[in-house]
Structure formats: structure tokens, C-alpha cells
Amino acid sequence: MWTIAGEGIHPTDSKSATSSIPIADIKPPAKVVIPLSQHIGAPCDPLVKIGDIVKKYQKVGEAKGVVSSPVHSSVSGKVLAIGRFPHPSGNQSNSIVIESDGKDEAIDSLKENSDYLNLDPKTLKDIILEAGIVGMGGAAFPTHVKLNPPKEKKITAVILNGAECEPFLTSDDRLMVEKSREVIEGMKILMHIMGVRDGYVGIEDDKPGAIEAITKSASGTNIRVTSLEKKYPQGAEKQLIKSVTGKEVPSGGLPMDVGIIVQNVGTAVAVYNAVRYGIPLVDRIVTVTGNGINRRGNFNIPVGTLLEHVVTECGGLVGEPGKIIFGGPMMGIAQYSMLVPILKGTSGILVIPKGDVVLEDFRACIRCGxxxxxxxxxxxxxxxxxxxxxxxxxxxxxxxxxxxxxxxxxxxxxxxxxxxxxxxxxxxxxxxxxxxxxx
Ligand code: SF4
Ligand code: SF4
Structure with missing residues (x-):
């Protein structure tokens, strides 16, 4: 069994509540709040002004600087406000508020291309940049930047991260089960861009349905599925590389230093949608879970949808919440407002009831090791x-x-x-x- 160095931990995974629930849509929101900063790097500059009418998929924020990523509207409607609004990071952030007209009218310029593997790498990278694609595992690093390593760094393999080792989260699992073909097509595009022969999909062995679906879709390709021991943090980028290839990223180094590029499985699907259909990243799959919410599941949610809308559509809270976390319990961020929006990197919403949150002062280190x-x-x-x-x-x-x-x-x-x-x-x-x- 492939696994990480260091002991790691084995927390109760709490995934069974949502792992077999198919991805569903929620009722579209009446309003979205699109932050101009949803990625690592410089925030975008707004391309619209208050009162403008926008269409779904329209670019509303332009990337500024080398490490940045544009943002697009997830609804059609009218720009209501541009200003500082609550952001899941805990700060206020410059955002564009759009009132939906309920029509979801798309821009006219969407172009389908079924011959995408014959496009040159530069064109593909430009499409990925224009589509505002960022790492969807949570880090939200702009994907086009990751696909542009310096010339002296020779890339030999691409790894797709399907480990999903965070407890409670099942959005990647469901994505691999239900959209395995799109995952593999996205991987082919990534491998074509990087000019590599070898591709791997690392999946923890508690996801047999995902392993089966991805293996089937990858048959006849150079993409291999690596079954990983269920252990946290198996899905951390450097740990995944070590588990899958045996290579160790040096202290202070990056995956490209050992010739590897790692992308999340959700990112691969976003790449496929952008290259094949011209669709920018405006929605994502989110696991809504925990004992503090009435209806748990995996939902396809437009970016910019407010937490309060998701909670309402999931039947409301069970009693008083102790903590609402965006992401999983290990690396997620506790939220302070119901008015924070879903971002491109929001993989889950975990609602923990007040009674389940232990508040205790910390004590002196006893040097137990x-x-x-x-x-x-x-x-x-x-x-x-x-x-x-x-x-x-x-x-x-x-x-x-x-x-x-x-x-x-x-x-x-x-x-x-x-x-x-x-x-x-x-x-x-x-x-x-x-x-x-x-x-
Ligand atoms: S948080 Fe940092 S120091 Fe703590 S276990 Fe993880 S890598 Fe090690
Ligand atoms: S008590 Fe000290 S040595 Fe033991 S786990 Fe905590 S910080 Fe580490």
C-alpha cells in the first residue's frame, strides 16, 4: 500500500453521511457576491460598474499581475454594488454583488471544440487563464501559473490529487464516481500541456467506487490509478508525491523541483469544461455536512452564493451552531458571518452544533513527543x-x-x-x- 512518510493521524472520517449521496443542484440564489480575490495572488480589478447588466459566464474581474486569476459572473442579472463585503478568510474583501434575473442567460461567445488535444500548449494555457481556473482542493493557486514552470525545471509527470483525506468531505469522491470521464479528459489536457507521458491519479483506498470509475475511464491511456492508504494528510501535495512516486520535495522546494505537477481532480474537470466548451469556472461541488445541518449532501453551487442561502436550501440549522467551517475540520476556516460567499476553493461546509464544540484552556507542554x-x-x-x-x-x-x-x-x-x-x-x-x- 502506498503511503506517506511520518506517522500522520487517523481521525474518524465521518464521510459515510454524504459519500453515497449523488451530486445535486440547489435552488439558484437571488443574489451572488463575487469576491475579486478568490485565489493566491493579486486581487482582480473590476470590469463592471453599478447598474451594468451582465450575463452568466461574463468576465467581471480582470487578473492583475502574474499570479492572479480573473472572476466571472455565475448568474445573469444586474450589478447592485461593488465594495467591501465579508470574505471566508475572516476579512472584508472587494466584491461585486449581482442580483440574478433568474434567466441564467449565457454570453454568446461560448465555443465548443471537440478537437482540443490538437491545440498547442500555449493556446490551452491561455484558455485556462481566461477561464479563471484555480486549484480547487482549497489552496486556490492559479492553475495557469502552475502550468508554467521555469524552463530549467523539466516536468516528467502529472499527478491528480483524488486523495480527499480531510474528514467529512466527499465532494471529490462523488466527482470521481460521477464524472470520471471528464476527470480523465482534463488530465489528458494537463499532460498534453506539460508534454509528459506519465500521469497518476492518487486516491485513498476508502473510495472503491472512485477507484473503479477512474480506472475504467483511464483504461488504454498512460494514466495509472494509485490506491493510497487512508491516512491524514495523504492528500497534502508533497506527501502525495512521496506516496505516488517515492520522490521527496526538498526543504523549501516545490513539486517542480522533482519534476512533478500536482492538480486536484476538480481542477481537471474545470480545465476540461473550459477547453472543450469554453465555460469558465463559475460553480463547484461542495459537501454540506455535520450534525448541525438538516439536509446533508454534495451540491453543485454557483460561486458567490451566500452561506445563508445554502443553509436555507439544506433545511436550515439544527439548533444553535457551535462552529461553521468552510473546508474540513483539519484545515478549514471557521466562519464568522452567514453572509460569506462560496468561493472557487470552497470544498465543504461543516456545521458543528454548539454542544459538540469542546472549549478548554490549553496547558503546559509535557514533552510527550x-x-x-x-x-x-x-x-x-x-x-x-x-x-x-x-x-x-x-x-x-x-x-x-x-x-x-x-x-x-x-x-x-x-x-x-x-x-x-x-x-x-x-x-x-x-x-x-x-x-x-x-x-
Ligand atoms: S501542522 Fe506543521 S508542525 Fe504540525 S504536524 Fe502538520 S506539518 Fe507538522
Ligand atoms: S504536550 Fe508538548 S510534546 Fe506533547 S504533543 Fe503537546 S506540544 Fe507536543
């Missing part, structure tokens, strides 16, 4: 925790803190309930601040 054992990068999380608490971020640099992928394994196993990931984030933020002052 469990966090060290669990860390998949083989770091010393206990040191980050102690130095973070003592307000000595600079001293953490010698312990390779920037190699931490913030997976949360250390926090999960700590018997003293120390907020290790939060302390790591504090250390990284302080060090970045210090470095920018020096520069």
Missing part, C-alpha cells in the same frame, strides 16, 4: 508551540518552520490541547513581517 511522532514532515512542532507562546518567533527559523504545511496533525494529538497550528501561523506571520521590513 506525540506531535513530533505525528508530524508528516518530521518537524518539531513542540518547539514551535513553546517559542510561539514565549513570543520568540525568530528562534523558530532554525527548526525549518516554513516547511510546515499547517496540516494540524500536531494540534490533533496534543494531550495538553495546545493550539500548535495557531502558534505556527503566528510565528510565520511575525517572520514575514520582519523580513518585509528588512527588504
Amino acid at each position: 506525540r506531535c513530533v511522532q505525528a508530524c508528516p514532515i518530521r518537524l518539531l512542532p513542540n518547539m514551535y508551540s513553546i517559542l510561539g507562546e514565549a513570543g520568540k518567533p525568530k528562534e523558530a527559523e532554525q527548526y525549518y518552520v516554513f516547511d510546515c504545511i499547517e496540516c494540524g496533525c500536531c494540534t490533533y494529538v496534543c494531550p495538553s490541547r495546545r493550539p500548535i497550528v495557531q502558534q505556527i501561523r503566528y510565528i510565520k506571520a511575525e517572520m514575514r513581517k520582519a523580513k518585509s521590513k528588512v527588504a
Whole structure:
């Protein structure tokens, strides 16, 4: 069985509530809020003004800078406002508010091309850029940038990430079961762009339906399915590379340093839709789950739909929520408002009832070493925790803190309930601040 280095953890996966529920649409929202920043990199510049009439798929925000990605309207209707609105990151963000006319009238310029594998790589990359495609596993890194490594980095393989190791989430699982052909066609496009012969799809072995469907769709190609041990964080990019190819990304390095490009399975489908049908990224599959919501499932949701609309369409909350998280419980972000929109990178909405949230003060480190054992990068999380608490971020640099992928394994196993990931984030933020002052 292929697996990661470092012990990792085995949290209760809690996936059975939604893993067999087919993807469904929700009632279209009356209004969407499209943030101009839904990706890593520079926010977009708005291309519309208040009062403009827009069509579905119309570009409403232009990418600014090398690392950026345009945004498009997920409905047809009228621009109501442009300004700062709640964002799932916890801040306010410049956004475009569009009132839907309920017609979903699409732009006229959508073009279908069934001969897409004969397009040259540059044209394909331009289509991906124009379609606003970003990594859909949560990181939201612009896809066209990832597909443009420096010339000296020779890429030899593409890996599709279908591990979905975060507890509760099943959106990638359902996507692979229901849209395996699109996943593989998207993978063929990615391999054609990178000029590689070998492709892999890494899937945890608790998803037999996905493994079967993808294996069937990939038959007769150079794309191999790798069944991975169910273990968190099997789907972290560097861990996935190690599991699938045995190659280790060096400290401070990137996957391209070992000749690999990793993309999420959802990103592959978005690439296929853009190249084949000219459709930009305006919706995504989201797992709605947890004991705090009445109707759980996997839903295709337009980007910009507000959390309050999704909750209403899922039968409302069960009692008072303790936490609502975008993403999974390990790496997701707790939300502070029902008015935050679904983004291109929102893989799940997890609603935990108040009674299930344990609030307890953290205690002193007892040097038990469990966090060290669990860390998949083989770091010393206990040191980050102690130095973070003592307000000595600079001293953490010698312990390779920037190699931490913030997976949360250390926090999960700590018997003293120390907020290790939060302390790591504090250390990284302080060090970045210090470095920018020096520069
Ligand atoms: S959050 Fe960082 S330090 Fe903690 S286990 Fe994950 S990689 Fe290691
Ligand atoms: S798991 Fe917690 S208590 Fe144990 S060494 Fe790590 S930080 Fe200290």
C-alpha cells in the first residue's frame, strides 16, 4: 500500500453521511457576491460598474499581475454594488454583488471544440487563464501559473490529487464516481500541456467506487490509478508525491523541483469544461455536512452564493451552531458571518452544533513527543508551540518552520490541547513581517 512518510493521524472520517449521496443542484440564489480575490495572488480589478447588466459566464474581474486569476459572473442579472463585503478568510474583501434575473442567460461567445488535444500548449494555457481556473482542493493557486514552470525545471509527470483525506468531505469522491470521464479528459489536457507521458491519479483506498470509475475511464491511456492508504494528510501535495512516486520535495522546494505537477481532480474537470466548451469556472461541488445541518449532501453551487442561502436550501440549522467551517475540520476556516460567499476553493461546509464544540484552556507542554511522532514532515512542532507562546518567533527559523504545511496533525494529538497550528501561523506571520521590513 502506498503511503506517506511520518506517522500522520487517523481521525474518524465521518464521510459515510454524504459519500453515497449523488451530486445535486440547489435552488439558484437571488443574489451572488463575487469576491475579486478568490485565489493566491493579486486581487482582480473590476470590469463592471453599478447598474451594468451582465450575463452568466461574463468576465467581471480582470487578473492583475502574474499570479492572479480573473472572476466571472455565475448568474445573469444586474450589478447592485461593488465594495467591501465579508470574505471566508475572516476579512472584508472587494466584491461585486449581482442580483440574478433568474434567466441564467449565457454570453454568446461560448465555443465548443471537440478537437482540443490538437491545440498547442500555449493556446490551452491561455484558455485556462481566461477561464479563471484555480486549484480547487482549497489552496486556490492559479492553475495557469502552475502550468508554467521555469524552463530549467523539466516536468516528467502529472499527478491528480483524488486523495480527499480531510474528514467529512466527499465532494471529490462523488466527482470521481460521477464524472470520471471528464476527470480523465482534463488530465489528458494537463499532460498534453506539460508534454509528459506519465500521469497518476492518487486516491485513498476508502473510495472503491472512485477507484473503479477512474480506472475504467483511464483504461488504454498512460494514466495509472494509485490506491493510497487512508491516512491524514495523504492528500497534502508533497506527501502525495512521496506516496505516488517515492520522490521527496526538498526543504523549501516545490513539486517542480522533482519534476512533478500536482492538480486536484476538480481542477481537471474545470480545465476540461473550459477547453472543450469554453465555460469558465463559475460553480463547484461542495459537501454540506455535520450534525448541525438538516439536509446533508454534495451540491453543485454557483460561486458567490451566500452561506445563508445554502443553509436555507439544506433545511436550515439544527439548533444553535457551535462552529461553521468552510473546508474540513483539519484545515478549514471557521466562519464568522452567514453572509460569506462560496468561493472557487470552497470544498465543504461543516456545521458543528454548539454542544459538540469542546472549549478548554490549553496547558503546559509535557514533552510527550506525540506531535513530533505525528508530524508528516518530521518537524518539531513542540518547539514551535513553546517559542510561539514565549513570543520568540525568530528562534523558530532554525527548526525549518516554513516547511510546515499547517496540516494540524500536531494540534490533533496534543494531550495538553495546545493550539500548535495557531502558534505556527503566528510565528510565520511575525517572520514575514520582519523580513518585509528588512527588504
Ligand atoms: S501542522 Fe506543521 S508542525 Fe504540525 S504536524 Fe502538520 S506539518 Fe507538522
Ligand atoms: S504533543 Fe503537546 S504536550 Fe506533547 S510534546 Fe507536543 S506540544 Fe508538548
